[in-house]
Amino acid sequence: MTVTSVHDPSHREALWELEDAFERGDLVSLFGRCTVSYEGRAASDLGPGDRLVVLKPDGAALVHTDEGRQPVNWQPPGSEHRAAVRDGRLRVRSTRDNPDETLTVRFAAVHQLSAMTVTGGRDLTLHGSEEDLRTRILERPGLVEAGFEPRETERPSSAGPMDVFGVDADGAPVVVELKRRRVGPDAVGQLARYVRALREEFGTEASDSETNGETAGNGGDGETDNADSPEVRGILVAPSVTDRAAERLADRGFDHVALEPTPDE
Amino acid sequence: MTVTSVHDPSHREALWELEDAFERGDLVSLFGRCTVSYEGRAASDLGPGDRLVVLKPDGAALVHTDEGRQPVNWQPPGSEHRAAVRDGRLRVRSTRDNPDETLTVRFAAVHQLSAMTVTGGRDLTLHGSEEDLRTRILERPGLVEAGFEPRETERPSSAGPMDVFGVDADGAPVVVELKRRRVGPDAVGQLARYVRALREEFGTEASDSETNGETAGNGGDGETDNADSPEVRGILVAPSVTDRAAERLADRGFDHVALEPTPDE
DNA sequence: TGCTCTATATCGATC
DNA sequence: GATCGATGTAGAGCA
The missing domain is CATH 2.70.180.20 (Protein Yojf; Chain: A;)
Incomplete structure (x- = not known):
């Protein structure tokens, strides 16, 4: 025994x-x-x-x-x-x-x-994590947005590695931040840092008129010096966001895509 | 059993x-x-x-x-x-x-x-750093306030033992409540009970206009000679306080001194 | 109840 | 070893 x-x-x-x-x-x-x-x-x-x-x-x-x-x-x-x-x-x-x-x-x-005396497995298989969400998006990019093409995961930047980097239907660069659950304003800040880093990296020429139909009237107050819609887009993928987070997303002209880590039944 | x-x-x-x-x-x-x-x-x-x-x-x-x-x-x-x-x-x-x-x-x-079948206490007293905080203050009273003189620790009162009792530069009695981390309004209430107990004990003239008397303008630094200031002062020493706690401190004319239990490096 | 912030957070990856 | 980010974080404070 x-x-x-x-x-x-x-x-x-x-x-x-x-x-x-x-x-x-x-x-x-x-x-x-x-x-x-x-x-x-x-x-x-x-x-x-x-x-x-x-x-x-x-x-x-x-x-x-x-x-x-x-x-x-x-x-x-x-x-x-x-x-x-x-x-x-x-x-x-x-x-x-x-x-x-x-x-x-x-x-x-x-x-x-x-x-x-303990014997037997101790490895837990966890489903529904952020890893699952990434896998799901890479397999079906259309869940993020029609025409979205993932190019890289964990792409490095001066602000650290971003979850998913890709381009949208118009070829514009897109930073995707993944969260497995409802998020607060901190996640928007994190996404903003990545986007800012990429804009600096790309030189941030102000060529624009991407005609992002869904960016809700990007008001003129928030951005420091980008008068027009951003060259680099930011998308936050999470099941839901808090009100405050939604405000900050709108301020910065980012999008939210509601998505669960695993498909609902 | x-x-x-x-x-x-x-x-x-x-x-x-x-x-x-x-x-x-x-x-x-x-x-x-x-x-x-x-x-x-x-x-x-x-x-x-x-x-x-x-x-x-x-x-x-x-x-x-x-x-x-x-x-x-x-x-x-x-x-x-x-x-x-x-x-x-x-x-x-x-x-x-x-x-x-x-x-x-x-x-x-x-x-x-x-x-x-569980009996007995389950309340943990996380005191350690508060002890350090007390030591630190006793060794360098100036950290609390210029001219502050500690007179007693764990001084008994009808509201229980107070952390530190002393006098300020003007000789006015001071109750110091120590908290090792960010505190909410409850700590202010605790401090208020000690102050009230001391006022009663000293037979201080019942200037219990504490709730409406001097509210915000008093706090500050140069409390040299405020005729309205309470006979017994209360000082809350903690790394930081919540907004609500700050309001209550101001309401009662107490002061907050931002201090970590141990010196920062 | 929901939101925000802290923690003796823990834990893993990465530099 | 240090820092950063995720966690089914847990837990407290506050609206």
């Missing part, structure tokens, strides 16, 4: 089991009444109470109460677990460097200790 | 224990070989392997492998846990609405099931 389990062990018993489990590289689950203290980038203290402590062989440590998705305290992978008995009580300590951080759990009582 | 624990239970046995644990509002830890699937904003599948499943009475569900700080799959608080035996195997499902999401864990074998 790959699982060892002790109920209401003494502190010293718990220590033995813990050390064995560390040795074996087991995944440890520890129920008990304890206090927790953390010192590092910040610091925290947690008074006595019942908690679940998880110790992973990769160095991760988690302290969970009965509430919340997040652990109340934790240590990331790469930390080092040590256990000891101090003043007759089990103490579990997880430390790491850079930054120097220490998590200490002091047990008043250990209710249950279980350790499992 | 508040902990129940079963080793290598049958699927039906595990089901009973799980249902009892849900009924009691226990925190559940479940070791076993299982597959996991998730459907919602995205979708994912995880093949057979040994994992630790945590089920919380607030609806949170976590699936952990032996690696990483993050659960490989999860459900946030507010979800609903259900357990059943299908095809002779234990199935745990956690669902929520808005968005509609379902997490399903199908067990090939349950190695260990533990459930604990």
Whole structure:
């Protein structure tokens, strides 16, 4: 059997089991009444109470109460677990460097200790991510716009790599920013940086009159020195946008295409 | 004992224990070989392997492998846990609405099931940097205000102990409330309670026109001799404050001093 | 409820 | 190692 389990062990018993489990590289689950203290980038203290402590062989440590998705305290992978008995009580300590951080759990009582040697897959296949959205657009560019032709993904620019770069039906360059979910104004800012970078790269001659029928009356106030519609277009592809984001899109003359990462059924 | 624990239970046995644990509002830890699937904003599948499943009475569900700080799959608080035996195997499902999401864990074998009735505190005091902030201020009172003199820390009052108590250049009493990070209106309320308590304690003439007296014009810097200014001053020391908090500070005639818990480099 | 911002964010890719 | 961007981010504050 790959699982060892002790109920209401003494502190010293718990220590033995813990050390064995560390040795074996087991995944440890520890129920008990304890206090927790953390010192590092910040610091925290947690008074006595019942908690679940998880110790992973990769160095991760988690302290969970009965509430919340997040652990109340934790240590990331790469930390080092040590256990000891101090003043007759089990103490579990997880430390790491850079930054120097220490998590200490002091047990008043250990209710249950279980350790499992883990076998089997740990690779998750996730669908519906931004990666899926990119794939979907590259396979069916018409979803973005009739006549859109993707030319490059992760195309570098002075503002960093853009998600998709291509040309529209008129041959005008298009920057496409992909978001897998509803977005706020920050995404518009990101798109704007790419577009600005490309305009600078292309020299930004003001030849224009692309007659973008859908750009809702690009008012004269927003742009710094581009009096006419931009040579480089920006399209934000996301399931939806916030009101504020829509305003900023309109200000800059960008378009929004409503698209989910995966087709709806 | 508040902990129940079963080793290598049958699927039906595990089901009973799980249902009892849900009924009691226990925190559940479940070791076993299982597959996991998730459907919602995205979708994912995880093949057979040994994992630790945590089920919380607030609806949170976590699936952990032996690696990483993050659960490989999860459900946030507010979800609903259900357990059943299908095809002779234990199935745990956690669902929520808005968005509609379902997490399903199908067990090939349950190695260990533990459930604990949780008692005790769950409130974490993230104090560390505030301690640093206090130290920093005590060592360099001028950071708060020119001429400020700390007199006492954790000075007791009817509203509880205040972070720092002192006097300003004019000898007026000052309550300093420390926060290690950006704060909202609640911190202003806390500061106000301390100030009110001190005013009562000092028997200060009831110039409690604090709500309408001097509003914004007072704050600033040259509070050398404001006849209207309250006898007891309040200063909130925090890296930054929300807009709402700033309004309340102004309303009460308190000051905000922007200060990080630790010096910036 | 929805929106915005912060986090001991975590995590991966890239330079 | 440092920085940048995505995340089923989670969680708090605020309208």
